[in-house]
Amino acid sequence: MNYHWDWGVFFKSTGIGHEIYLDWFITGLGWTVAVAMVAWVIALILGSVLGVMRTLPNKTLSGVAGGYVALFRNVPLLVQLFLWYFLVPDFLPESLQVWFKQDLKPATSAYISVVVCLGLFTAARVCEQVRTGIEALPKGQSNAAYAMGFTLPQVYRHVLLPQAFRIIIPPMTSEFLNVFKNSSVASLIGLMELLAQTKQTAEFSANLFEAFTLATVIYFVLNMSLMKLMGWVENRVRVPGLIGSTGK
C-alpha cells in the first residue's frame, strides 16, 4: 500500500500561483451553483409556458409542447450537452461563431452551452409536472370560472396556476435538486465545476480518497440544505383544505 493519507491536503499549495486546493473546491462550487440556478430559471419559465400549452384546447400548441417534451426527454443529457457544445456553435453565422469561440473566455462559452442545455432539458420535466398539476385540479373549478365570465387567460392566471404550482412543489423540489446533480455533466466538457475540480485535485495531489470524500460531503450538505429550504417553502404556501395541509 502506497497511499499517503493527508486530510490536510486541502490547505496545501496546488503549485499553481498561490492557490490552495480548497480554493479549487470553492471555485468549483461557485460554478456548480451558477450553472444550476440559471438553468433552473430557464427551466421554470420555459417549462411553465410549455406545461400550460400542453393543457390548452388548441391542438397545434399542445402538439408543439408534446413534441418538445418527447424530444428533450428521450435523448440522454450527455448527448444533448455534446450537441450544444460541439455542434450547435458550428451552425451559427460566421461572426457570431468567432465571437462565441474566440472572443468569449472558454469557461464562458462552456458555461453558456451547459446552462442552455440543462435549462432546456429540465424544462421538459417541469412541463410535465405543471401539466400534471393542472390536470389534477377538478374540472368543476375551471367550468365554474368560465360560468362566471372568466376568459381563458383569466382562468389560468387566477384559478388553475396558483393552485397547480402549489400542489406540484414536492415533485418540483426533486427536479430542482436534479439540476444541481445534473450540472456535474459540465465536467465532461471541461467546465471546472465541483466534480471537475475534485478530479483535478485528486490528480494533482494524489489524495483521491480525500478529494472525493470532500466532494461527496459538499453535494450531500448542499442537497440537504436545499431540501430543507424547499420544505419550508412548501409549508408556507400549502393549499388550505387539502389533506396535506393538516399535517405537522
Add this chain to the structure above:
Amino acid sequence: MKVRTQLIGAAVIGALVTAPAMAAELTGTLKKIKESGVIVLGNRDASIPFSYLANDPQKPIGYSVDLANKVAEAVKKELKMPNLQVRYNLVTSQTRIPLVQNGTVDLECGSTTNNLERQKQVDFSVGIFEIGTRLLTAKNSGVKDFPDLKGKNVVTTAGTTSERLLKAMNVEKSLGMNIISAKDHGESFLMLESGRAAAFMMDDALLYGEMAKAKNPAGWVVTGKPQSFEIYGCMLRKGDPQFKKVVDDALKATYKSGEINKIYAKWFESPVPPKGLNLKFPMSDVYKKLVTNPTDKPAE
C-alpha cells in the same frame, strides 16, 4: 579469521538476495496475474501513434501497444501460461494513475511521462520514448512560440504534464491565457480544429499524431521551443520489483535484438491508420541513447 567472516557474511547476504528469485515465489502483480489468468493492459483512445483505437474499438493499436504486447509475451513465458488472457482497459490522462494503483490495470504503456512527482505514486519501466512539449497550431494562426499565446485560448489535455506546465507558466509569466483542459487528446484537437483554441500544447509526437488525423493535415504545424523534454515509461504498481524486472527485461530484449527499429519504423516512418498518413518523425539522438542504454530515470 577476519577474511573468513567476511566471506561468510558475503555468502549469507548473497543467499538472502538470491533466495526469493530461486524459490520463485510469486508476489504482487505476477501473483495476481497467475491467479486471475488475465493481464490487464491500460490503453488510450487517442494517443496517436502510441496507443489508440482505429478500426476495432476492442483492439487498441500503436507503438506502445506493441511494446506492451512484448511484455505480455514475456509474462506468459515467465508464468508458463501460454493461454494467459490479455485484456485491455481504456484509461485517460486523468484516470491512468489511480487505475494502476487500485489494481484495475496491471501495466499502462501509452504516452505517460516518467517524472519524480509520479514516481511517488507508481513505478516506471525503462524509458520507451522521448518527447518535447510543444504547440500545434494552424499554419496561418500567427502563433510561432509560447510568448505569442498572450491573452489567447490555449487547449491542453487534463491530467498531463503539459497541463501543469501551461498553468504554471500562465501565472509566472502573466500571459493571461485562457486554458482549456480537455478530457483527452482527441477532444483537445477538436477544440483546436473547431477554432475554440489558438493552439494545443502537448508532447510533440502526439501532436504529429493528431495532425495525421486532421481533415487537412497540411493546414497545421508543430511549433514553439520545447518547454520540457520528457521520457515516457510504462507504469506499474509501486514496490513490485518482481514484475518490474519482467517488464524491463522484455523491453531491453526488444531494444537489444534491434526489433525496436522495426516497431519504430512501423509507427513513426510508415503510413499509420486510420488515414494512412506517415508521421515522418525520425529517431532523435536522445531516443537512440535511450535504446542503447535503457534507463528508468526521468529525463534531466
Add this chain to the structure above:
Amino acid sequence: MMDFSQIIPALPALTDGMLLTLRLLGLSVVGGVVLGTLLALARLSDRRVLSGLAKFYVNYFRSIPLLLVISWFYLVVPLIYNWLTGSFEPVGAFTSCLVAFVMFEAAYYAEIVRAGIQAIPKGQVNAAYALGMGYGQAMRLIVLPQAFRKMTPLFLQQSIILFQDTSLVYAVGLLDFLNTARSKGDIVGLPHEFLIFAGAVYFVISFGATLLVKRLQKRFAV
C-alpha cells in the same frame, strides 16, 4: 456538408457498443430492483435502526450526482478493497459501473416500491396476519405481488431514464454505444455526424419504449 456514409463501416462496432449498453442496463435494472425492494422493506420495517439505515441510504444516493458515484466505484472503491484485504481484484470498468448503477438506482427503485407497498390497503395485511402469516409471508404472498403489478409502469419509466444514464460511463472510458460512436467519429474526423446518429438512435429506442409503457399503463390501470 454532412457525411453520414462513414457510419456504415462503423456499424459492427456500434452494435457491440449498443450490446454493452443493453447488458449494463439489464443487469442494473435487475440488481437495482432487487436491492431497491430490500431497501423499501427495511425502510417500512418496525425496527428503528433498520429503517433509519435504509432512509439514510436512499437520501445519500439521491443527493449525489451519478457521475460522482461512478468515479467512486471505479477509482476509489478498489483501493479501499486493497487496504482491507491486501489483494487486488481486477474488476474492470464494466463491473465498477454496474455496481455503481445498481447501488445508485436502488435508491430510486426503493422509493417506487415503498410508494407501491403503501398504496396497498392495510386491511389486507391485517387479514394476512389473522390467517397466521408472518411479516415475511404477508409481504411475499399478499403485498408484493400486488404492489409490483401497480409499480410496473413506474419501474419501466425509471429504466428508460437509466437507459439514457448509462451513457455517463463515457466518463470512465467504457465503450458503450455513445462512447463507441464518439471514438469512431473522432478517429475518422467526423464527430458531428456520429453524434447526431447516436442521439437519433437513443431517441428512437427511448421514445419507442415510452410509447410502449404508456400502452401498458392503460392496460394495468383497469
